[in-house]
Amino acid sequence: GAGVSQSPSNKVTEKGKDVELRCDPISGHTALYWYRQSLGQGLEFLIYFQGNSAPDKSGLPSDRFSAERTGGSVSTLTIQRTQQEDSAVYLCASSSGLAGSTDTQYFGPGTRLTVL
Amino acid sequence: AQSVTQLGSHVSVSEGALVLLRCNYSSSVPPYLFWYVQYPNQGLQLLLKYTSAATLVKGINGFEAEFKKSETSFHLTKPSAHMSDAAEYFCAVSVWGKLQFGAGTQVVVTP
Numbered sequence: 001g002a003g004v005s006q007s008p009s010n011k012v013t014e015k016g017k018d019v020e021l022r023c024d025p026i027s028g029h030t031a032l033y034w035y036r037q038s039l040g041q042g043l044e045f046l047i048y049f050q051g052n053s054a055p056d057k058s059g060l061p062s063d064r065f066s067a068e069r070t071g072g073s074v075s076t077l078t079i080q081r082t083q084q085e086d087s088a089v090y091l092c093a094s095s096s097g098l099a100g101s102t103d104t105q106y107f108g109p110g111t112r113l114t115v116l
Numbered sequence: 117a118q119s120v121t122q123l124g125s126h127v128s129v130s131e132g133a134l135v136l137l138r139c140n141y142s143s144s145v146p147p148y149l150f151w152y153v154q155y156p157n158q159g160l161q162l163l164l165k166y167t168s169a170a171t172l173v174k175g176i177n178g179f180e181a182e183f184k185k186s187e188t189s190f191h192l193t194k195p196s197a198h199m200s201d202a203a204e205y206f207c208a209v210s211v212w213g214k215l216q217f218g219a220g221t222q223v224v225v226t227p
Binding site for chain 1: 158208213214
């Protein structure tokens with residue numbers, strides 16, 4: 001079946017602009033995660049959605065970052081007033097939500113964001 | 117707090133030789149541990165995971181890992197390296213469902 005998809009695959013923006021990154025999880029998966037991969041910080045957790053529960057936003061680095069998940073499926077990560085340090089690969093993952101901490105997370109190919 | 121540490125940011129192995137990637141964990145409770153692989157310009161793919169059912173875990177592509185509580189380790193091995201194993205490998209621990217990753221180990225396979 002189809003895996004996790006993300007769009008766009010690449011995004012180049014100017015400092016100060018807002019960007020939206022999209023994630024389509026595997027159909028039927030109730031859990032959705034966003035991670036960031038950068039040279040300086042490695043792989044970092046950003047935010048986690050599980051079903052209809054309030055999202056876990058504990059990894060968001062600043063209030064310029066926000067995310068929503070509509071209809072329990074597609075998710076959008078929004079970065080406002082982008083800064084050069086936001087340049088990174090943003091990875092989305094989904095899981096069935098059935099096995100809690102032992103769930104396998106399936107990753108999308110990522111969106112490479114470059115802030116000029 | 118739970119965390120993982122990967123020893124060695126780069127590993128070079130000859131084709132056909134043993135692959136050994138080291139991961140140590142820090143946790144006050146039994147951890148759930150994962151190994152993921154990332155090929156260039158791709159997302160992460162699960163190799164295997166430890167969920168306390170068995171200490172020796174077999175994964176895809178001939179990889180396996182052994183959970184050793186006494187050594188707080190979860191090292192990844194493959195008996196014979198193949199050129200296609202060249203990639204970056206990440207050890208991770210699940211913290212309330214969120215993955216916390218090690219810094220990664222880049223594997224280079226030489227003919």
